[in-house]
Amino acid sequence: MDSPRNSGKLIDSSVGKIVRSTEQAVSRGDAAGSTKGPAGVIYIKERYFTMLKKDLILRNPLRVMGHENDDILESGQFGAVLARAGVGKTAFLVQLSLNALLRRKNVLHISLTDPVNKVSLWYKEVFNLIAEQYQVHQINQLWDSVLPHRFIMTFRVEGFSVPKLQERLADLTEQNIFTPQMIIVDGFPFDDAVEPSLREFKNMVALQGMHAWFTVRTHRHQEPEADGTPLQLAHVSDLFEVAIQLLPEGKEIHVKALKGGDSFSKQLDLRLDPSTMLLTNQS
Structure with a gap:
């Protein structure tokens, strides 16, 4: 990351x-x-x-997706952000998360690759860059006001399973510590054996009224399917309502809608600024 x-x-x-x-x-x-x-x-x-x-x-540039006041995904739905390593998947999802946090939505960020302190640093750095971009004063107070709506959870890749996640979630919700409305999963392995786990995960978020975003790592040397879907997502694409790909082109990183509703797929014209990894609207 x-x-x-x-x-x-x-x-x-x-x-x-x-x-x-x-x-x-x-x-x-x-x-x-x-x-x-x-x-x-x-x-x-x-x-x-x-x-x-x-x-x-x-x-927020994400408003061009047609969801200024609501989430891009509905309850029970999956979204994917696809890109090669180092292109900006985590930065994109952190900005999605911050947009939800500003709307007082509870976000559970699950990392399978990094410790809590590194994920927390990601949020703080992106938040500071956004605050600097818009000359936001009293940044510490604003940060403190959104922080209670975020919870970071880490697993080792080999130790992660939906039943283990459900057990941890039950501990949080039953004690009124935290009840997520949105889940981010960073580092989930999209290999050939991933489908059963994803279906189990999707059933869980549907039952609990949540939605989830996943990062999907692609590879430069692998050709996509005929419809443009990268191989890593192709075999489970039916489980995802929205798929967004980050594509480096010259000095820019383009945000391309691979799958999703007409509300944003036809008008999506976003970039990631390579110097900050912040989203910018080109329209």
């Missing part, structure tokens, strides 16, 4: 104005309709963070 790299600022002046004007209202405590005293200040700060989250969601 490769880490995003540093880049210069990409400034959106309108976002900066919104952030600064709202922060001034918070510091003065004189926003319209607010009450004075500690309770009023808390209310204003909560409203400020709500406004900021909504603004980030509206400016």
Whole structure:
């Protein structure tokens, strides 16, 4: 899993104005309709963070997929992000996850390749880059507000199974610790024997009202199927409602819709910036 790299600022002046004007209202405590005293200040700060989250969601390039306020996948559905090693699969899914976290959705991130601290660093770095891009102030407070909605779980590849995952999930939900609405699985091996496990996984998310995204590692030397589906997904493509491929072309990384609804497949024009691994909208 490769880490995003540093880049210069990409400034959106309108976002900066919104952030600064709202922060001034918070510091003065004189926003319209607010009450004075500690309770009023808390209310204003909560409203400020709500406004900021909504603004980030509206400016998220993922909105071109036609789902500004809802998830791309419905309950029980699977999505796949396919690419060669180091192209940006994890960065793409972390941005999907952050978009859900900003909407107060609970996201379970399962890594089969990296420890918790490395996955957590991924989120922090991507979040910081997004905040820098849009000149977000009070980044630490905003980060703290979304963090309770994320839970990281790690397994060794050889030790992962759906029954083991169900056991861990039961421990979390029965104690009211965490109940996921979205699952990300990074590092799942898409080999010839993967189909039974995927079907079992799909039944689980359907029963529990969740949806799941998977990273799928492709290989340069392998030709895709006639319809363009990489071999790693071809034998289980019927289990996936959405499939997105990241394709390096020159100095750009194109985001290509392989499978999905008409709501985004015909208009998807996204890129991953190779210097930051952040999504950008070209339309």
